[in-house]
Amino acid sequence: MKGVLLVNLGSPDSPTPKDVKPYLDEFLMDERVIDVPPLLRNLLVRGIILQTRPKKSAKAYSKIWWDEGSPLIVISKRFAKKVREHTEMPVALGMRYGSMSIKEGLQDLKNQNVDEVLLVPLYPHYAMSSYETVVVKAMEDQQKYFPEMKITTMPAFYSNDDYIKVLSESIAEGLKDFEYDHVLFSYHGIPERHIRKSDPTKFHCKIDGSCCSINSVAHHTCYRHQCYDTTELVKAYLGLPEDKVSSSFQSRLAGDPWLKPYTDYEFERFAKEGKKRLAVITPAFVSDCLETLEEIAMEGKEQFEEAGGEHYKHISCLNDGDAWVALMAKWINEWEAKETLPI
Incomplete structure (x- = not known):
């Protein structure tokens, strides 16, 4: 059975x-x-x-x-x-x-x-x-x-067409009636060494900004590539403006290099660049949790506003x-x- x-x-x-x-x-x-x-x-x-x-x-x-x-x-x-x-x-x-x-x-x-x-x-x-x-x-x-x-x-189902449709339409609902200056896709962070360890070729992943765009079997287990791919697929599905969308990574530990850019640094940068209305999405999670509800929805809002941002919206995960x-x-x-x- x-x-x-x-x-x-x-x-x-x-x-x-x-x-x-x-x-x-x-x-x-x-x-x-x-x-x-x-x-x-x-x-x-x-x-x-x-x-x-x-x-x-x-x-x-x-x-x-x-x-x-x-x-x-x-x-x-x-x-x-x-x-x-x-x-x-x-x-x-x-x-x-x-x-x-x-x-x-x-x-x-x-x-x-x-x-x-x-x-x-x-x-x-x-x-x-x-x-x-x-x-x-x-x-x-x-x-x-x-x-x-x-x-x-x-x-992993990050690029499945039906999944991208469901995720994108959920995001569209969250963005409705919110006039954003920028949409940030914030993914859970991992150490850079995890990317290299997960690379079956042992040579493709260089985390240099180019390897994720070069087709490779390494992408099947490359978290960084898959996160950026998710952002691109949703952006294309919803027709989001190229200059108003980006990706970042949250929840790092001190001592080792983790995937960049760091989400908290981006909050400060956006505000200082005059982007007053920020929407934040957390597509690494299908269920809201500590990392989305406290780190992003609460702390993120505080960080953005302290840096000069004015309107902040956290879009919920798919949940149930x-x-x-x-x-x-x-x-x-x-x-x-x-x-x-x-x-």
Whole structure:
């Protein structure tokens, strides 16, 4: 019997340092997130970061926490529930980090007699610290706990025509009645070394402004290329002016070069250049979360206005929107019927 496992990032159980600390520990100790030798990672995470970060992160989480719980978890549950209503297959939900584990999601499917699983990482783009770590963890759990299961993984869907249509029309709705000077596509940041590590050719990715435009097999696993491609596809679909659209990257750690330009620097630059009305989109996420609701919607607005900007609009992620639900259901129903992926 076939079934589907949707997997998102995850969240602490509550916006308190007590619950944020183990969540951050699991997240930051992932070798695909902080990709340094284990001893150094242990020293960096448990000896330095976790001494101060949980309190700071808990404060940030408390600013965006809903009565029902973590926004990302609540939205993901709503999305999964709606998808179930559009398919006859069992649909389970798991998180890469936190208490709603991938193992529990697979167990849920096993309890419903599922032995063939479509794994859907809820990330549009491929990155070793998001998409790849979900796939690796799911395969590890499958081999250890559910050897009888077969798992098929949905590819990154950032350039799928139907996805670009749904994303673009959601953005168009967000831009309606907002006379913008600029539209910024802000993507989650990753270290530059992750781009090079994910390059199967080991020579194509130079992060020099040109390699992303030269066709290569490396693009299948190049997060930077895929982000810029998303911006270009949406821009073309909506007919957005070339000079009013750009991309940037957020959420970096100190000490290493991360993908540029940095979103917070762009907020200041736009305002100082006289761009008073800024719209910001976060297409690396399909569900609103800490990075979109606090870092972009709250902190970003404050940074832009402090630098002289006047009107700021954060456009929500797809979340559990009907068009996004219908598209996901279409993909998984086609997989069930044809045993092939439509992407």
